[in-house]
Amino acid sequence: MLPIRDCVRQTPGYTPGEQPQTPGFTKLNTNENPYPPPQSIFTGLQTELEKVRLYPDPVSGALRRAAGRVYGVESDRIIAGNGSDDILNIAVRTFVNPGESVAFLDLTYSLYETITKVHGANIIQFSTDDKFELDKPLICPDAKLIFLASPNPPLGKNLNRAYLEETCKQAQGIVLIDEAYVDFSDDDHLDFLDKFNNVIISKTMSKSYSLAGMRVGFGISSQEIIEEMNKVRDSYNLDRIAQFLATQCLENQDYFQGVWQKVRNTRTRLIKELRALGFIVFDSDSNFVLTSPQWMEASDLYNKLKERQVLVRYFKHPRISDYVRISIGTDEEIDRLLDTIKTLHES
């Protein structure tokens, strides 16, 4: 018998969304940005490539300074991560002893469950209401760490601000507000950092900054919290290419604000057209929508779309087994999705 820790052996492991290895798919399943970053970010890349012999900056200094300018905080209040998943992992390992508890919602980003379990910590789950929303503050004095994503997947809406504030006020541990999708919404929670000393905001460059393949994210908090998290971080957690391209992207705010607006416009159109086809569709503050076809099982819709090379996300979770989650693509991709759905609807 191999000496595998019980908590690892008992964890099923995280199931990421499918990344098809053959071309031709319209990929609307993992909330990537449908638009590439601007071509100008690649200027100077060759110089970086020629330096691959050398270790990258261990503290991602230039990148953190660029992030500090965008988010309006000093760079010593920012930790850079290999994707925001890295930040979430570092948070569990910094604040929670095995055997202690981590709290989160029943319907949210499923990685919270995996990283808590493999750490040997306990899970305290809070139910969302029948519209999949947080309907009261999440009060949990036993939790060393509370994960709350706002906007929260798979629904995609921002959490109620007053409930979130009360959650932070009452928490005995750390509250990590995961803002992976916040650039597609009207609101962020950076002001919480001034009001509460137990809050971390996590950000990712995978969605709004078109860099899912580069794996870059941030944690923003007090200097004291960031200093402790830095001890847990792998010393060279971001490679030099990721640091370089992410810094360039952060310095192209105008370009990306245009991209976010395009995504939001397409989101409005998709919601309207799906509703016209009889779907239940929730409003969304993210680059995806949660929707139920009504005239067909959601799992059938997922399978039939996939047969026609359109990939959306279907979750086996019993509360959302009637739903699929659709990422916002380009207008052409959404046309292809809608045309395929119309054909299925008519047949």
Ligand SMILES: Cc1ncc(COP(=O)(O)O)c(C=O)c1O
């Ligand atoms: C709520 C939430 N947080 C974090 C992430 C992970 O982002 P990253 O690519 O930065 O690791 C995701 C990815 O889907 C997400 O949905």
